[in-house]
Amino acid sequence: MxxxxxxxxxxxxxxxxxxxxxxxxxxxxxxxxxxxxxxxxxxxxxxxxxxxxxxxxxxxxxxxxxxxxxxxxxxxxxxxxxxxxxxxxxxNDERFFKMKTTIVYGFLAAILAIGLARGRSWLEFVMADVMPMRHEGWMILTRRLTLAFVILACANEFVWRTMSTDAWVKIETFAFPVALMGFLFWQFAALQSYVIEEDGTGRDSADG
Known part of the structure; x- marks a missing residue:
């Protein structure tokens, strides 16, 4: 490796x-x-x-x-x-490039959903070393992020099918990434009680 x-x-x-x-x-x-x-x-x-x-x-x-x-x-x-x-x-058809975003978000939602169906969080598997958090927190985040990806996939379909190419390019370049980043910051802040401190306890346990 x-x-x-x-x-x-x-x-x-x-x-x-x-x-x-x-x-x-x-x-x-x-x-x-x-x-x-x-x-x-x-x-x-x-x-x-x-x-x-x-x-x-x-x-x-x-x-x-x-x-x-x-x-x-x-x-x-x-x-x-x-x-x-x-x-x-x-x-010579721009629709293929526009559909790419739908498929990427849909694929991510599907992967996370498969993990959830097996009682696992793939997010925990790949991010636990970066952000130690209790399993319950990872499961909550994974469920919410799965829904977020589904919403983004549907939003992309709506945008490219009903709006101009100009609108799609701007939304694809800025709105979708900013919305996803904002959602993640919001979730990490909301799930702080599940974060594992250096002593191995969660913040809610430490406060109690």
Whole structure:
């Protein structure tokens, strides 16, 4: 197993979030343009989506070279971007790239739900070392996050099917990530009583 290397957190964030921001900026610059290749016309959105693929792969390659590892989620996301970016270009249909977000959120909800059905929290399995918390807390968080992913998947379907491409790009780039981040901060604050202190007790036990 590769040993994780520590890098500047700002550089790490830039490599993780940079490709999406580049896609957003590129889309804004070429959204009204039409590109012809091989006798076929491609919209600015499709060109931006296709260009996003190598940019993401380069960023992930740098992240792997600098940290020595990639998370399963990062690998899965890269696969989805490559797959749906390819379908978008092949069929010249932007709907494939828009559906990617629904499938990613739906997949995450399904994985967490499978764990819950088995009485387990996959979040606890991957995050317990970062944030020690009692099993009950992890189960609560997992149930709530599963529902959140389902809501985000449904929201993405609603947005791309009923709103403009401009609206979808902005909501996909900013609204969904901010909503998810805000939800997680809210949940971590609400579940503080389940956090395990250094003495091995929960905060509620320590206060009592």
């Amino acid at each position: 590769a040993t994780q290397k520590h890098i500047n957190p700002f550089l790490k964030q830039a490599l993780e979030l940079g490709p999406t921001l580049v896609f957003f900026v590129l889309y804004l610059r070429i959204k009204d343009d039409v590109f012809v290749w091989g006798g076929t016309e491609y919209s600015g959105f499709i060109v931006a989506a296709v260009v996003f693929v190598p940019i993401l792969l380069i960023a992930m390659g740098l992240l792997w070279a600098l940290t020595g590892q990639l998370s399963r989620m990062q690998v899965f996301t890269a696969f989805m971007v490559i797959f749906f970016g390819g379908l978008t270009a092949w069929f």
